[in-house]
Amino acid sequence: MKKSLFLCVLTAGVTRAAELPLPAKIEFNRDVRPILSDNCFFCHGNDPKHREAKLRLDVREEAVKSEAFVPGKADASELVKRIFSTDKDEQMPPPDSQKKLTARQREILKKWIAQGAEYQGHWAYENPVKAAVPAGQNGVDVLVQKRLAEIGLKPSAEADRRTLIRRLYTDLIGLPPKPEEVAQFVADQSPDAYAKLVERVLASPHYGERMAIGWLDVVRFADTIGYHSDNPRNVWPYRDWVIKSFNDNKRFDRFTIEQIAGDLMPGANQETRVGSAFNRLLLSTEEGGAQAKDYEVRMLTDRVRAVGAAWMGQTTGCGQCHDHKFDPWTQRDFYSMGAFFADIKEPILGRREDGITVLDAEQEKKLADIGGQLAALQADIVKPHPELAASQAAWEKTALDAIASGSAWQTLKPISATSSKKNLTLKADKDGVVRAAIDGKRDARNQNDGTETYTITAKVVAGVTGFRIEALKEKSAGVGLASNGNFVLSEIAITEGKKSAIQIGHASATFEQTGFAAAAAVDGVADKKDNGWSVLGGTGADQALFLELAEPLDDADAVLTFKLTFARGENHEIASLRLSATTAPKPVRAPNVSLPAKDIVDVLKVAPEKRTAAQKQKLEAAFKQLAPELSDLRAKIANAEKEKADFEKAAPKCIVSIHSDAPRTVRILPRGNWMDESGEVVKAALPHYLPQKKIEGREPTRLDLAEWLVSRDNPLTARTVMNRLWKQFFGTGLSKVLDDLGAQGEPPPNPALLDWLACEFADSGWDVKHMVRVIVTSATYRQISTATKEQLAADPYNRELARQSPFRLDAELVRDNALAISGLLAPKIGGPSAKPYQPEDYWDNLNFPRRIYPADTGEAQYRRGLYTWWQRSFLHPSMVAFDAPSREESCAERNRSNIPQQALVLLNDPTYVEASRTFAARILGECKGDTAARIRWAWQQVLQRDPDAAEQKMIAALLNERLSAYRQEEKSADALLKVGLAPAPAALDKVELAAWTHVARVLLNLHETITRS
């Protein structure tokens, strides 16, 4: 019974439209174009390569010339004959096209031709016209009501105050109001109570967070590169830029220009550059075997599609291979738009660069402080130090002696030099210097920890009595690879073939850091972080370790293996080293000075009185790097340098647009094939079918593209943006196809309204907050969202806006709502992306490298949903369940599904279990009344209304059952209360807390809780 009625009503709903009489006057855009576009343009449209019988129906003159129809004479028109024909060879559309006209569509075409077959330009390509609105009235209401009057519908009543404030909070800040806020608003009798509320909510810093969600979808913002290994990249400062832009009410034209050309703007600064990260949000790959030309094209097409979707409401992707079949967009337009971005400096394949450092005011001050301290210390060492004269003279003498005996050292030429880690490579040059190079990914992926071992083999002569290992100060910051220029050589072991280790009798060094003496490198302890030879305070000059052998080597031409172990981690390896051997008689000892570099040796060899001023200065500077008297100062400098380097390393970074004067060549690729280089080279150009921008005597740039997008002459941008904005407040766009305002999209049922909004937007100076205000203060917005039977029958999809619509919260807001109610939500705005609890091994299918997911602790665990780490190939499963897009492609319209996974998430995801038990603790801790009062209090927190009697009864019964159950099994209560990191208040009875957790859980799972009505 129920079934048959349902089907019958449904059928009625679907066929209703077919029963409407044809409009008296057929309008091309509203009535005809959708039919032609969907059924005819594929073969008789804009794309010449696909055109059949040389006929095109998208241009009136062409259609008339080809005698497709005779305006005014339907019966004499070939088109009419063909569409009514039953002959399979004649019929249009042809049966094998899988297209079929309805009877009504045929009648429309016939009537249209009979009425003269007038064409109109496509609505979205015509400049919007602003309807006149009486002063003091809201344009939205005027135009909605005008339309409702035309079709015989009446607007609905205003929703109650509780519904209004809940709706407004959800739509503008994405958080639930507190019961007190609702009560205050309900009690506010002043005529401008609602207007005041709107202003308060618009001024909230959470407004920017709420507004950012939709924008981040269309620009496909994500933390990872997308393809294959899907590794991270630095982009979160861009997300914060979006939030801040909305909060500051940055005008939309400026907002646009900063994103597309923030680096090219006059007065470009950190803020505009971060905005230009938009151009870098595309997918990229690190897959081996990927071809640069292939991905160069993928990146170009990715960008064109994104600009098309985000600003123009145009589906541009088809232009990669051919002209658009329905819209005037051509393949040339496609590649010409791609050419605007050919100047962006970027690796086509492989890892993204770190990007620019992005500091806020506080961080800038901190960096200035650190820099200031460092500069002061450096000034201290640079200034004249006459007190060192005597010790310098002594050093010069010792050094000259050391140089003289240095000839007894023979450099060993390594046969091989290998490292144990893949991300550090060793290379020996012909002079025997072994240099280490670190892979750029090492630090970025925090793979600089653990033990590194250098293994070097070399041949020696017979009779060797000692070895010297020099750590050379070359171009790097110090002799070591660590950020302070230091290294820690944990252990050195020397072996000959398979024979046992060569015994070392004594170790000494040119410099020893306190607590890190040379002897520690030969003590047999190789695996302790704090044990080894190290040189902080002497990192600015060459240093050397001297090893005296217990017994001279007697084998001639022995091949020795030197194993140098560095167990400190954090890049504490030697940057460049040289091995030497001596056959001089014992003792083999380090001179008490660091070995001078060659240029210093040259100066030393000059007699003191013959040295030039520059040479003297050089010598003094060299000595300052060695003088024991300055050892403390040098250590301070090294530490300050480390502090600065660490700060800079940890500072937020963002990949941004950087202009290159040598742009990539862009060609039209026949059939989109990147291997076919026969196509014409194209320069940047605006789409040919839209009003152009005057650019004379120079090539257009991204800045031109950006300015053109937000110029008054561009008919698309304001409409596209307003259409999307409308969806945020009504659940559906004014034209329901948000990503396509072209021929295959939907002409809006109320075009005057969309046009008015678009004009008002531009007239207001692209003031987003103004437009939000206009919409949410309208009576249209404030209507109730329940529908009457009449409304359902007349307008099932609520396209005419005689009421509001209820819809489920977006994925991020489902989370925010639960966290806010539970009291766990961290209200902080911005910052690095956060990692909420995620099922173990969810990232098992990621590789290169294998990934583990460390869930955040502390405040970071309780961030709002929009800060969730956006891993494109494996987005957080709770986000996926509630339809958050992966953001691999621009997404203007999210699905709004209702699937069992949503139930599983709300019931079992530890985030929601923890929210339930902390909310339960709030109920018990903050409401001191009886059970009924507590249930009421809980209802108020979640739904800002009182439970009715039946609800009270149901929930009280549930609570009582749970109380007695948990009294029987306290262990279960314990287990439940341990879910999540937040501690359960010890003062509360755990049986009560567990039982109330169920109450909280039921409330957080309610449809009403996750629905905005």
Added chain:
Amino acid sequence: MDPLTPAEITRRAFLGKVSQGLGAVALASLMRPSMLGAAQSRGVLKNLPLPQKAKRVIWLTMAGGPSHLETFDPKPKLAEMDGKPMPESLTKGQQLAQLQGKPLNCFGPQHLFAKFGKSQIEICALLPQIGSVIDDICLIRSMTTDAINHDPAHMFMNTGSQIAGRPSMGAWVTYGLGSESEELPGFVVLTSLGKGGQNQPIAARQWSSGFLPSKFQGVQLRAKGDPVLYLTNPPGISKERQHGDVDAINALNRRRDALTGDPEIATRIAQYEMAFKMQASVPDLMDVSAEGAKTLELYGCQPGDGSFASNCLLARRLAERGVRFIQLYHKDWDHHGGVKEGIAQKAQEIDRACMALITDLKQRGLFDDTLIVWAGEFGRTPMSQGGSGRDHHNKAMSVWMSGAGIKGGIVYGASDDLGYAAVENVTTVHDLHATMLHQLGIQHESFSFKFQGLDAKLSGVEGAKVIKDILA
């Protein structure tokens, strides 16, 4: 009665996007599967235009790109040419991956081939179990693909497009036909790792529903942890308490429904019921302990070992339970080096399991309406990479199909003498999709969904053909 109004349909954002010929009844069935009898399709396609040979699909994805030259495509000529330069006429100006710009020398097949079955089809001698059922298999040696890197190639094989955001074939099929299971998702994905260490990453987008409604997305069944994400009750919450909470939620939602008539509420109630059912049905599905030693021996797996063989057994269990599209990923086929040892290892991992799946489906009467497809995302070069391996290759690869009205014991198409390019009966991924849809009773040209102004189809816009010659 009130909630059952036309507003029921407003919640479907995709309404009006469905392709022609779908009636209101089909829509109703999509929204309320239980409202229609089992005889009808539960998807948007109510009246299937073609006879439905396949009720379900088991797609065995060999991820990484198996070498056809060491599995299903014998090339004695390539053995003769071993070490000699590849004829430039074949390779000039062609797309290569890691071998781009490197010397191109022939690399002979690394394993012997042998003839099997009545049909005497020649396949790698390391695959005797598959050989024992070769007369049930249609081997296609002329498959080609557009993409040559793993990620885009998987996207192309799964969605018919290299651009992210398109629905995977499992989503398409479930969208079209619905699921026959009320307790399990219609599209299920299982993955297993190989032991060779070349486990290329696979993105969840490979089983995404793209622009189709999210309910059609593939649900991954995992060997470790919760078999379905968030399936297990929180610690301390018993099955009874979980049930009680779900009942309370649904009771409160029903009250709300009576007040507001929001049709989404009825759906939400149904979803909570389905979720609760899944909490019982999925563990039941995963528990293979009742299968008996004989079956485990047939597949060569141990319960819970997470192997490809285990997943094949689960695939059969899913098929029995009415799941529409079952996709297995077995990784580690990316043999840039050591193809000889690699294929030997892979053969060990899959040979018995593939045979077992076919045998088991047959003995349970499921073979005739289950379509099995075995395919990687691309093939591999006849040229050597680094002396022991083969690079990615898209001009020729081997795939096979079995069951559901596919001719057994035949070879369709051929590659050239060196196994470089398909030359006879060249087939494309779109053809493979079209053929699969055809066996499911779906006309691929008219099975579309309006997306970005186009009638988007799984089989693409270029024109795909059903491979009629392989249909029984």
